[in-house]
Amino acid sequence: MTETNPRKRVVVAGGGTAGWLAATALVRQLGPLVDVTLVESDEIGTVGVGESTIPTIRTFHSFAGIEEDAFVRATGATFKLGISFENWRRDGDHYFHSFGSVGRSVFLADFQHFWLEARAQGFGGSFGDYSFELRAARENRFTNDPEAGLAYAYHLDATAYARFLRGLAEPAGVRRVEGRIAAVERDGEGGDITALTLASGARIEGDFFIDCTGFRALLIEGALETGFEDWSHWLPTDSALAVQTELVGPPAPYTRAIAHRAGWRWRIPLQHRMGNGFVFSSAQMSEDEARAQFAADLEGAPLFEPRLLRYTTGMRRQAWHRNCLALGLAAGFVEPLESTSIHLVMIAITRFIRGFPFARECAALADRFNAQSRAEWEHVRDFVILHYYLNQRDGTFWPGRAAMNIPDTLAARIALFRQSAAAYQDQDDLFRIDSWAQVLFGQGVEPASWHRIARTLPPEQLRRALADLDAGLAARVARLPTQAAFLGARYAPSPAAAAG
Ligand SMILES: Cc1cc2nc3c(=O)[nH]c(=O)nc-3n(C[C@H](O)[C@H](O)[C@H](O)COP(=O)(O)OP(=O)(O)OC[C@H]3O[C@@H](n4cnc5c(N)ncnc54)[C@H](O)[C@@H]3O)c2cc1C
Known part of the structure:
Protein backbone atom coordinates (compact mmCIF):
# COMPACT_ATOMS: atom_id res chain seq x y z
CA MET A 1 0.00 0.00 0.00
CA SER A 52 41.12 10.07 15.25
CA THR A 53 39.42 10.26 11.86
CA ILE A 54 40.06 9.79 8.15
CA PRO A 55 39.50 12.26 5.28
CA THR A 56 35.98 11.04 4.48
CA ILE A 57 34.86 13.03 7.55
CA ARG A 58 35.27 16.15 5.42
CA THR A 59 32.96 14.80 2.75
CA PHE A 60 30.38 14.00 5.40
CA HIS A 61 30.75 17.42 6.98
CA SER A 62 30.05 19.13 3.71
CA PHE A 63 27.08 16.78 3.12
CA ALA A 64 25.71 17.73 6.55
CA GLY A 65 26.55 21.44 6.13
CA ILE A 66 29.17 21.49 8.91
CA GLU A 67 31.58 24.39 8.59
CA GLU A 68 35.26 23.58 9.20
CA ASP A 69 36.37 26.58 11.24
CA ALA A 70 33.46 26.30 13.66
CA PHE A 71 34.08 22.57 14.02
CA VAL A 72 37.83 22.97 14.66
CA ARG A 73 37.26 25.68 17.27
CA ALA A 74 34.51 23.76 19.06
CA THR A 75 36.37 20.46 19.25
CA GLY A 76 39.95 21.65 19.83
CA ALA A 77 40.75 19.71 16.67
CA THR A 78 44.15 19.33 15.10
CA PHE A 79 44.82 18.12 11.58
CA LYS A 80 45.85 14.60 10.65
CA LEU A 81 47.89 13.52 7.63
CA GLY A 82 48.12 9.82 8.44
CA ILE A 83 49.23 7.30 11.04
CA SER A 84 52.74 6.52 12.19
CA PHE A 85 53.06 2.76 12.84
CA GLU A 86 55.90 2.01 15.21
CA ASN A 87 57.25 -1.43 16.21
CA TRP A 88 54.59 -3.24 14.19
CA ARG A 89 56.82 -5.39 12.06
CA ARG A 90 59.34 -5.71 14.84
CA ASP A 91 60.68 -3.51 17.63
CA GLY A 92 62.47 -0.43 16.33
CA ASP A 93 60.73 -0.61 12.97
CA HIS A 94 58.64 2.26 11.67
CA TYR A 95 56.43 3.14 8.71
CA PHE A 96 53.74 5.64 7.88
CA HIS A 97 50.31 5.19 6.36
CA SER A 98 49.58 8.61 4.88
CA PHE A 99 46.52 10.08 3.25
CA GLY A 100 46.69 11.28 -0.35
CA SER A 101 48.52 9.55 -3.14
CA VAL A 102 52.07 8.28 -3.33
CA GLY A 103 54.10 9.25 -6.39
CA ARG A 104 52.39 9.34 -9.74
CA SER A 105 50.65 6.40 -11.38
CA VAL A 106 50.08 5.90 -15.08
CA PHE A 107 47.30 4.05 -16.83
CA LEU A 108 49.32 0.87 -17.20
CA ALA A 109 50.83 0.65 -13.76
CA ASP A 110 50.57 2.14 -10.29
CA PHE A 111 53.48 4.01 -8.80
CA GLN A 112 54.80 1.13 -6.67
CA HIS A 113 55.87 -0.69 -9.85
CA PHE A 114 58.08 2.24 -10.89
CA TRP A 115 59.48 2.58 -7.41
CA LEU A 116 60.30 -1.14 -7.21
CA GLU A 117 62.09 -0.96 -10.53
CA ALA A 118 64.09 2.06 -9.34
CA ARG A 119 65.00 0.29 -6.12
CA ALA A 120 66.15 -2.76 -8.06
CA GLN A 121 68.42 -0.45 -10.03
CA GLY A 122 69.79 1.02 -6.78
CA PHE A 123 68.12 4.40 -6.42
CA GLY A 124 64.80 5.99 -5.46
CA GLY A 125 64.86 6.21 -1.66
CA SER A 126 61.88 4.94 0.32
CA PHE A 127 58.33 4.51 -0.98
CA GLY A 128 57.03 7.09 1.49
CA ASP A 129 59.42 9.74 0.13
CA TYR A 130 56.88 10.23 -2.67
CA SER A 131 53.96 11.09 -0.40
CA PHE A 132 53.36 14.81 0.10
CA GLU A 133 51.36 14.16 3.28
CA LEU A 134 54.03 11.93 4.78
CA ARG A 135 56.77 14.46 4.12
CA ALA A 136 54.70 17.27 5.59
CA ALA A 137 53.95 15.08 8.63
CA ARG A 138 57.64 14.29 9.17
CA GLU A 139 58.27 18.02 9.53
CA ASN A 140 55.10 18.72 11.54
CA ARG A 141 53.84 21.00 8.80
CA PHE A 142 50.26 21.68 7.83
CA THR A 143 47.87 24.08 6.16
CA ASN A 144 44.30 23.57 5.04
CA ASP A 145 44.78 26.02 2.17
CA PRO A 146 43.28 24.18 -0.85
CA GLU A 147 46.11 25.58 -2.99
CA ALA A 148 48.57 23.46 -1.01
CA GLY A 149 46.50 20.38 -1.74
CA LEU A 150 47.08 18.26 1.37
CA ALA A 151 44.69 15.36 1.98
CA TYR A 152 43.76 15.51 5.65
CA ALA A 153 41.43 14.49 8.44
CA TYR A 154 41.15 15.58 12.09
CA HIS A 155 41.92 14.65 15.64
CA LEU A 156 38.96 15.82 17.69
CA ASP A 230 32.37 -12.39 16.47
CA TRP A 231 35.74 -11.64 14.83
CA SER A 232 37.88 -11.91 17.91
CA HIS A 233 39.69 -15.01 16.57
CA TRP A 234 41.25 -12.62 14.05
CA LEU A 235 41.45 -9.53 16.23
CA PRO A 236 41.79 -10.75 19.81
CA THR A 237 42.43 -7.49 21.65
CA ASP A 238 39.41 -6.90 23.88
CA SER A 239 40.39 -4.09 26.24
CA ALA A 240 41.53 -0.51 26.07
CA LEU A 241 42.67 1.97 28.70
CA ALA A 242 42.13 5.60 27.79
CA VAL A 243 43.36 8.78 29.39
CA GLN A 244 44.03 12.38 28.46
CA THR A 245 47.31 14.05 29.32
CA GLU A 246 48.72 17.53 29.14
CA LEU A 247 50.49 18.33 25.90
CA VAL A 248 54.25 18.39 26.21
CA GLY A 249 55.01 19.96 22.84
CA PRO A 250 53.35 21.22 19.71
CA PRO A 251 50.74 18.77 18.39
CA ALA A 252 51.94 16.52 15.57
CA PRO A 253 49.72 16.30 12.46
CA TYR A 254 49.42 12.52 12.69
CA THR A 255 48.24 9.74 14.99
CA ARG A 256 50.80 7.39 16.51
CA ALA A 257 50.07 3.65 16.83
CA ILE A 258 52.86 1.92 18.73
CA ALA A 259 52.87 -1.86 19.12
CA HIS A 260 53.66 -3.39 22.51
CA ARG A 261 53.95 -6.95 23.73
CA ALA A 262 50.17 -7.65 23.82
CA GLY A 263 48.61 -4.99 21.59
CA TRP A 264 49.37 -1.35 20.87
CA ARG A 265 48.92 2.14 22.19
CA TRP A 266 47.79 5.35 20.57
CA ARG A 267 48.64 9.01 20.82
CA ILE A 268 46.15 11.50 19.41
CA PRO A 269 47.16 15.14 19.85
CA LEU A 270 44.53 17.86 20.17
CA GLN A 271 45.13 21.60 20.47
CA HIS A 272 44.72 21.54 24.24
CA ARG A 273 45.66 18.00 25.33
CA MET A 274 46.83 14.57 24.21
CA GLY A 275 44.50 11.57 23.91
CA ASN A 276 46.23 8.31 24.89
CA GLY A 277 45.06 4.75 24.70
CA PHE A 278 46.44 1.32 25.48
CA VAL A 279 44.82 -1.55 23.57
CA PHE A 280 45.54 -5.07 24.80
CA SER A 281 44.43 -8.65 24.85
CA SER A 282 43.26 -9.55 28.36
CA ALA A 283 44.23 -13.17 27.71
CA GLN A 284 47.84 -12.01 27.32
CA MET A 285 48.12 -9.16 29.78
CA SER A 286 46.47 -8.47 33.12
CA GLU A 287 44.74 -5.18 33.78
CA ASP A 288 47.33 -4.35 36.45
CA GLU A 289 50.21 -4.90 34.06
CA ALA A 290 48.47 -2.90 31.35
CA ARG A 291 47.89 0.00 33.74
CA ALA A 292 51.50 -0.03 34.87
CA GLN A 293 52.85 -0.21 31.32
CA PHE A 294 50.48 2.48 30.12
CA ALA A 295 51.36 4.85 32.96
CA ALA A 296 55.09 4.29 32.40
CA ASP A 297 54.80 5.28 28.74
CA LEU A 298 52.69 8.43 29.13
CA GLU A 299 54.47 11.62 28.15
CA GLY A 300 52.47 14.35 29.90
CA ALA A 301 50.68 14.50 33.26
CA PRO A 302 47.40 12.52 33.20
CA LEU A 303 44.25 14.61 33.63
CA PHE A 304 42.34 11.76 35.35
CA GLU A 305 42.63 8.04 36.17
CA PRO A 306 42.76 5.89 32.99
CA ARG A 307 39.36 4.38 32.15
CA LEU A 308 39.06 0.74 31.11
CA LEU A 309 36.81 -0.20 28.19
CA ARG A 310 36.03 -3.80 27.23
CA TYR A 311 34.84 -4.86 23.79
CA THR A 312 34.43 -7.77 21.43
CA GLU A 378 34.79 -6.82 6.10
CA HIS A 379 37.08 -4.63 4.03
CA VAL A 380 38.03 -2.59 7.10
CA ARG A 381 38.43 -5.77 9.15
CA ASP A 382 40.82 -7.24 6.56
CA PHE A 383 42.92 -4.10 6.45
CA VAL A 384 43.27 -4.05 10.23
CA ILE A 385 44.11 -7.78 10.38
CA LEU A 386 46.88 -7.14 7.83
CA HIS A 387 48.86 -5.12 10.39
CA TYR A 388 48.76 -7.96 12.89
CA TYR A 389 49.25 -10.83 10.50
CA LEU A 390 52.41 -9.62 8.80
CA ASN A 391 54.48 -9.21 11.93
CA GLN A 392 57.84 -10.66 12.83
CA ARG A 393 57.65 -9.89 16.53
CA ASP A 394 58.29 -12.43 19.23
CA GLY A 395 56.66 -13.08 22.61
CA THR A 396 53.43 -14.86 23.46
CA PHE A 397 50.96 -12.72 21.53
CA TRP A 398 52.46 -11.81 18.16
CA PRO A 399 53.65 -15.16 16.74
CA GLY A 400 50.07 -16.42 17.06
CA ARG A 401 48.89 -13.46 14.99
CA ALA A 402 51.38 -14.29 12.25
CA ALA A 403 50.27 -17.92 12.24
CA MET A 404 46.51 -17.39 12.18
CA ASN A 405 44.17 -18.37 9.37
CA ILE A 406 43.19 -15.07 7.84
CA PRO A 407 40.03 -14.38 5.78
CA ASP A 408 40.33 -15.61 2.18
CA THR A 409 39.70 -12.09 0.90
CA LEU A 410 42.79 -10.83 2.69
CA ALA A 411 44.90 -13.88 1.81
CA ALA A 412 44.16 -13.23 -1.86
CA ARG A 413 45.22 -9.59 -1.62
CA ILE A 414 48.49 -10.46 0.09
CA ALA A 415 49.22 -13.20 -2.45
CA LEU A 416 48.57 -10.81 -5.31
CA PHE A 417 50.94 -8.20 -3.92
CA ARG A 418 53.61 -10.76 -3.05
CA GLN A 419 53.50 -12.20 -6.52
CA SER A 420 53.17 -9.08 -8.65
CA ALA A 421 53.12 -5.89 -6.49
CA ALA A 422 49.52 -5.35 -7.60
CA ALA A 423 46.88 -3.88 -5.30
CA TYR A 424 43.38 -2.69 -6.05
CA GLN A 425 40.45 -0.68 -4.75
CA ASP A 426 37.03 -2.01 -5.67
CA GLN A 427 34.07 0.32 -5.96
CA ASP A 428 32.93 0.20 -2.34
CA ASP A 429 36.39 -0.27 -0.83
CA LEU A 430 37.52 2.37 1.59
CA PHE A 431 41.26 1.86 1.36
CA ARG A 432 43.10 3.04 -1.71
CA ILE A 433 45.83 1.23 -3.60
CA ASP A 434 48.40 3.50 -1.94
CA SER A 435 47.08 2.53 1.49
CA TRP A 436 47.47 -1.16 0.76
CA ALA A 437 50.90 -0.62 -0.75
CA GLN A 438 52.14 1.46 2.18
CA VAL A 439 51.04 -1.05 4.79
CA LEU A 440 52.15 -4.10 2.80
CA PHE A 441 55.61 -2.61 2.25
CA GLY A 442 55.63 -1.30 5.81
CA GLN A 443 54.91 -4.75 7.20
CA GLY A 444 57.76 -6.16 5.18
CA VAL A 445 56.27 -7.70 2.03
CA GLU A 446 58.79 -7.95 -0.81
CA PRO A 447 56.98 -8.54 -4.11
CA ALA A 448 58.62 -11.26 -6.18
CA SER A 449 57.90 -9.38 -9.37
CA TRP A 450 56.38 -6.15 -10.66
CA HIS A 451 55.24 -4.56 -13.89
CA ARG A 452 58.23 -4.01 -16.18
CA ILE A 453 56.84 -0.91 -17.88
CA ALA A 454 59.57 1.23 -16.32
CA ARG A 455 62.19 -0.80 -18.21
CA THR A 456 60.82 0.53 -21.47
CA LEU A 457 61.91 4.03 -20.47
CA PRO A 458 65.21 5.32 -21.82
CA PRO A 459 68.01 4.96 -19.26
CA GLU A 460 68.09 7.83 -16.81
CA GLN A 461 64.49 8.79 -17.47
CA LEU A 462 63.16 6.88 -14.47
CA ARG A 463 65.90 8.31 -12.28
CA ARG A 464 65.10 11.83 -13.47
CA ALA A 465 61.33 11.35 -13.06
CA LEU A 466 61.73 10.24 -9.45
CA ALA A 467 64.24 12.99 -8.71
CA ASP A 468 61.80 15.57 -10.12
CA LEU A 469 58.97 14.18 -8.00
CA ASP A 470 61.21 14.31 -4.96
CA ALA A 471 62.34 17.87 -5.60
CA GLY A 472 58.78 19.01 -6.32
CA LEU A 473 57.54 17.60 -3.03
CA ALA A 474 60.44 19.08 -1.10
CA ALA A 475 59.61 22.51 -2.49
CA ARG A 476 55.90 22.15 -1.68
CA VAL A 477 56.64 21.01 1.86
CA ALA A 478 59.07 23.89 2.44
CA ARG A 479 56.28 26.35 1.69
CA LEU A 480 53.99 24.92 4.42
CA PRO A 481 53.82 26.44 7.91
CA THR A 482 54.20 24.20 10.94
CA GLN A 483 50.86 22.95 12.21
CA ALA A 484 51.41 24.85 15.47
CA ALA A 485 51.98 28.12 13.61
CA PHE A 486 48.99 27.44 11.38
CA LEU A 487 46.71 26.72 14.34
CA GLY A 488 47.96 29.75 16.22
CA ALA A 489 47.35 32.05 13.29
CA ARG A 490 43.98 30.70 12.27
CA TYR A 491 42.31 29.48 15.47
CA ALA A 492 42.24 30.56 19.09
CA PRO A 493 45.88 30.14 20.07
CA SER A 494 46.48 27.36 22.54
CA PRO A 495 49.60 27.23 24.75
CA ALA A 496 50.96 24.39 22.61
CA ALA A 497 50.32 26.26 19.41
CA ALA A 498 52.00 29.31 20.86
CA ALA A 499 54.98 27.18 21.86
CA GLY A 500 55.34 25.95 18.29
C1 LIG B 1 38.87 2.24 22.83
C2 LIG B 1 38.17 2.88 21.68
C3 LIG B 1 38.86 3.76 20.85
C4 LIG B 1 38.24 4.32 19.74
N1 LIG B 1 38.94 5.16 18.92
C5 LIG B 1 38.36 5.59 17.77
C6 LIG B 1 39.06 6.42 16.86
O1 LIG B 1 40.19 6.82 17.09
N2 LIG B 1 38.43 6.79 15.73
C7 LIG B 1 37.15 6.41 15.44
O2 LIG B 1 36.64 6.74 14.37
N3 LIG B 1 36.44 5.68 16.33
C8 LIG B 1 37.02 5.27 17.46
N4 LIG B 1 36.29 4.52 18.34
C9 LIG B 1 34.88 4.29 18.09
C10 LIG B 1 34.08 5.53 18.47
O3 LIG B 1 34.32 5.85 19.82
C11 LIG B 1 32.62 5.30 18.27
O4 LIG B 1 32.38 4.80 16.98
C12 LIG B 1 31.86 6.59 18.39
O5 LIG B 1 32.22 7.28 19.54
C13 LIG B 1 30.40 6.33 18.41
O6 LIG B 1 30.02 5.82 19.66
P1 LIG B 1 28.49 5.63 19.92
O7 LIG B 1 27.82 6.95 19.73
O8 LIG B 1 28.03 4.49 19.10
O9 LIG B 1 28.40 5.14 21.44
P2 LIG B 1 28.48 5.96 22.86
O10 LIG B 1 29.43 7.09 22.81
O11 LIG B 1 28.70 4.90 23.89
O12 LIG B 1 27.03 6.56 23.04
C14 LIG B 1 25.96 5.78 23.49
C15 LIG B 1 24.81 6.69 23.83
O13 LIG B 1 23.70 5.89 24.19
C16 LIG B 1 23.17 6.37 25.40
N5 LIG B 1 22.51 5.27 26.11
C17 LIG B 1 22.99 4.03 26.34
N6 LIG B 1 22.09 3.31 27.06
C18 LIG B 1 21.03 4.14 27.25
C19 LIG B 1 19.79 4.01 27.91
N7 LIG B 1 19.44 2.90 28.56
N8 LIG B 1 18.95 5.07 27.91
C20 LIG B 1 19.27 6.23 27.29
N9 LIG B 1 20.42 6.41 26.64
C21 LIG B 1 21.29 5.37 26.63
C22 LIG B 1 24.36 6.93 26.15
O14 LIG B 1 23.96 7.82 27.17
C23 LIG B 1 25.09 7.62 25.01
O15 LIG B 1 24.50 8.88 24.79
C24 LIG B 1 36.90 4.00 19.48
C25 LIG B 1 36.18 3.16 20.34
C26 LIG B 1 36.81 2.58 21.43
C27 LIG B 1 36.06 1.67 22.33
Missing part, protein backbone atom coordinates in the same frame (compact mmCIF):
# COMPACT_ATOMS: atom_id res chain seq x y z
CA THR A 2 1.20 3.54 -0.71
CA GLU A 3 2.33 5.54 2.30
CA THR A 4 0.02 8.52 2.90
CA ASN A 5 1.94 10.39 5.58
CA PRO A 6 5.48 11.04 4.37
CA ARG A 7 6.57 12.75 7.58
CA LYS A 8 8.35 9.93 9.33
CA ARG A 9 8.88 9.92 13.08
CA VAL A 10 12.50 8.88 13.58
CA VAL A 11 13.66 8.14 17.10
CA VAL A 12 17.41 8.14 17.70
CA ALA A 13 18.29 6.19 20.86
CA GLY A 14 21.60 7.47 22.26
CA GLY A 15 23.48 10.74 22.08
CA GLY A 16 27.10 9.84 21.51
CA THR A 17 28.96 10.65 18.30
CA ALA A 18 26.75 8.23 16.35
CA GLY A 19 23.45 9.53 17.69
CA TRP A 20 24.18 13.20 17.17
CA LEU A 21 25.72 12.63 13.74
CA ALA A 22 22.59 10.77 12.66
CA ALA A 23 20.21 13.37 14.10
CA THR A 24 22.14 16.28 12.58
CA ALA A 25 22.36 14.75 9.12
CA LEU A 26 18.73 13.61 9.07
CA VAL A 27 17.31 16.94 10.05
CA ARG A 28 19.63 18.91 7.80
CA GLN A 29 19.09 16.69 4.77
CA LEU A 30 15.50 15.59 5.06
CA GLY A 31 14.14 18.60 6.99
CA PRO A 32 10.36 18.71 6.58
CA LEU A 33 10.15 15.02 5.69
CA VAL A 34 11.09 13.80 9.18
CA ASP A 35 10.40 14.42 12.86
CA VAL A 36 13.57 13.53 14.74
CA THR A 37 13.64 12.84 18.47
CA LEU A 38 16.88 11.91 20.22
CA VAL A 39 16.91 10.23 23.63
CA GLU A 40 20.07 10.23 25.71
CA SER A 41 20.95 9.58 29.29
CA ASP A 42 23.23 12.01 31.12
CA GLU A 43 23.61 9.42 33.84
CA ILE A 44 25.00 6.78 31.44
CA GLY A 45 27.10 9.18 29.36
CA THR A 46 29.06 8.35 26.21
CA VAL A 47 32.07 6.17 25.53
CA GLY A 48 34.18 9.35 25.42
CA VAL A 49 36.80 8.05 22.96
CA GLY A 50 36.90 8.05 19.16
CA GLU A 51 39.11 10.98 18.33
CA ASP A 157 37.62 15.90 21.23
CA ALA A 158 34.83 13.29 21.17
CA THR A 159 32.78 14.81 23.98
CA ALA A 160 33.04 18.28 22.50
CA TYR A 161 32.11 16.89 19.09
CA ALA A 162 28.82 15.41 20.35
CA ARG A 163 28.08 18.73 22.10
CA PHE A 164 28.90 20.67 18.93
CA LEU A 165 26.63 18.45 16.83
CA ARG A 166 23.84 18.86 19.36
CA GLY A 167 24.23 22.62 18.98
CA LEU A 168 23.57 22.22 15.25
CA ALA A 169 20.82 19.63 15.50
CA GLU A 170 18.53 21.19 18.10
CA PRO A 171 18.08 24.56 16.37
CA ALA A 172 17.43 22.66 13.13
CA GLY A 173 14.50 20.89 14.77
CA VAL A 174 15.74 17.78 16.59
CA ARG A 175 13.83 17.24 19.83
CA ARG A 176 16.12 16.04 22.62
CA VAL A 177 14.74 13.98 25.48
CA GLU A 178 16.91 13.27 28.49
CA GLY A 179 16.23 10.02 30.30
CA ARG A 180 17.11 6.37 30.63
CA ILE A 181 15.47 3.95 28.22
CA ALA A 182 13.95 1.25 30.40
CA ALA A 183 12.02 -0.78 27.83
CA VAL A 184 11.63 -1.19 24.11
CA GLU A 185 8.05 -1.88 23.00
CA ARG A 186 7.28 -4.02 19.97
CA ASP A 187 4.24 -4.59 17.89
CA GLY A 188 2.82 -7.95 18.97
CA GLU A 189 1.98 -9.00 15.41
CA GLY A 190 4.69 -7.72 13.10
CA GLY A 191 7.49 -7.46 15.65
CA ASP A 192 8.56 -3.94 14.70
CA ILE A 193 9.58 -1.52 17.42
CA THR A 194 6.77 0.86 18.30
CA ALA A 195 8.04 2.93 21.24
CA LEU A 196 10.74 3.45 23.86
CA THR A 197 9.67 3.68 27.47
CA LEU A 198 11.86 5.74 29.75
CA ALA A 199 12.53 5.16 33.44
CA SER A 200 10.45 8.28 34.11
CA GLY A 201 7.47 6.51 32.52
CA ALA A 202 7.53 8.73 29.41
CA ARG A 203 6.81 6.96 26.12
CA ILE A 204 8.37 7.91 22.83
CA GLU A 205 6.64 6.50 19.79
CA GLY A 206 8.21 6.34 16.37
CA ASP A 207 7.99 4.86 12.89
CA PHE A 208 11.70 4.14 12.60
CA PHE A 209 14.35 3.72 15.32
CA ILE A 210 18.07 4.27 15.14
CA ASP A 211 20.01 2.38 17.78
CA CYS A 212 22.99 4.47 18.87
CA THR A 213 23.12 3.14 22.43
CA GLY A 214 26.75 2.09 22.10
CA PHE A 215 27.98 -1.31 23.22
CA ARG A 216 24.64 -1.85 25.02
CA ALA A 217 22.84 -2.16 21.65
CA LEU A 218 19.52 -1.92 23.47
CA LEU A 219 17.27 -2.01 20.42
CA ILE A 220 19.05 -4.01 17.74
CA GLU A 221 20.21 -6.72 20.14
CA GLY A 222 18.38 -6.19 23.43
CA ALA A 223 14.96 -6.06 21.78
CA LEU A 224 15.39 -7.50 18.28
CA GLU A 225 18.07 -10.10 19.06
CA THR A 226 19.67 -9.60 15.67
CA GLY A 227 22.84 -11.53 16.45
CA PHE A 228 26.53 -10.65 16.46
CA GLU A 229 29.31 -12.03 14.28
CA THR A 313 35.47 -7.26 17.84
CA GLY A 314 32.81 -8.05 15.30
CA MET A 315 29.67 -6.79 13.63
CA ARG A 316 25.93 -7.07 14.04
CA ARG A 317 24.60 -9.70 11.61
CA GLN A 318 22.24 -7.10 10.20
CA ALA A 319 22.84 -3.42 10.88
CA TRP A 320 19.31 -2.71 9.64
CA HIS A 321 16.73 -5.13 11.00
CA ARG A 322 12.97 -4.51 10.79
CA ASN A 323 12.38 -0.81 11.48
CA CYS A 324 15.68 -0.38 13.32
CA LEU A 325 19.10 0.70 12.12
CA ALA A 326 22.14 0.27 14.37
CA LEU A 327 24.94 2.80 14.09
CA GLY A 328 28.28 3.21 15.83
CA LEU A 329 29.22 0.81 18.59
CA ALA A 330 25.70 -0.68 18.56
CA ALA A 331 26.45 -1.89 15.01
CA GLY A 332 29.79 -3.45 15.96
CA PHE A 333 33.40 -2.62 16.55
CA VAL A 334 36.72 -3.07 14.80
CA GLU A 335 39.51 -1.76 16.96
CA PRO A 336 40.55 1.80 16.18
CA LEU A 337 43.92 1.01 14.56
CA GLU A 338 42.95 2.68 11.28
CA SER A 339 40.46 5.16 12.81
CA THR A 340 37.54 3.77 10.86
CA SER A 341 34.58 3.69 13.30
CA ILE A 342 33.38 7.25 12.83
CA HIS A 343 33.79 6.78 9.09
CA LEU A 344 31.58 3.67 9.22
CA VAL A 345 28.94 5.68 11.08
CA MET A 346 29.08 8.44 8.49
CA ILE A 347 28.94 6.22 5.43
CA ALA A 348 26.03 4.31 6.98
CA ILE A 349 24.09 7.52 7.66
CA THR A 350 24.72 8.75 4.12
CA ARG A 351 23.52 5.50 2.63
CA PHE A 352 20.53 5.37 4.95
CA ILE A 353 19.45 8.86 3.92
CA ARG A 354 19.86 7.98 0.25
CA GLY A 355 17.70 4.90 0.72
CA PHE A 356 15.45 6.38 3.37
CA PRO A 357 12.46 4.14 4.23
CA PHE A 358 9.58 6.46 3.44
CA ALA A 359 7.21 3.52 3.01
CA ARG A 360 6.40 1.16 5.84
CA GLU A 361 7.58 -1.86 3.89
CA CYS A 362 11.36 -1.56 3.68
CA ALA A 363 12.80 -5.08 3.77
CA ALA A 364 14.40 -4.78 0.32
CA LEU A 365 16.03 -1.46 1.25
CA ALA A 366 17.34 -3.10 4.40
CA ASP A 367 18.76 -6.05 2.42
CA ARG A 368 20.62 -3.74 0.07
CA PHE A 369 21.89 -1.64 2.95
CA ASN A 370 23.08 -4.68 4.87
CA ALA A 371 24.91 -6.15 1.87
CA GLN A 372 26.87 -2.94 1.34
CA SER A 373 27.47 -2.52 5.02
CA ARG A 374 28.89 -6.01 5.32
CA ALA A 375 31.26 -5.42 2.41
CA GLU A 376 32.52 -2.22 4.04
CA TRP A 377 33.01 -3.75 7.46
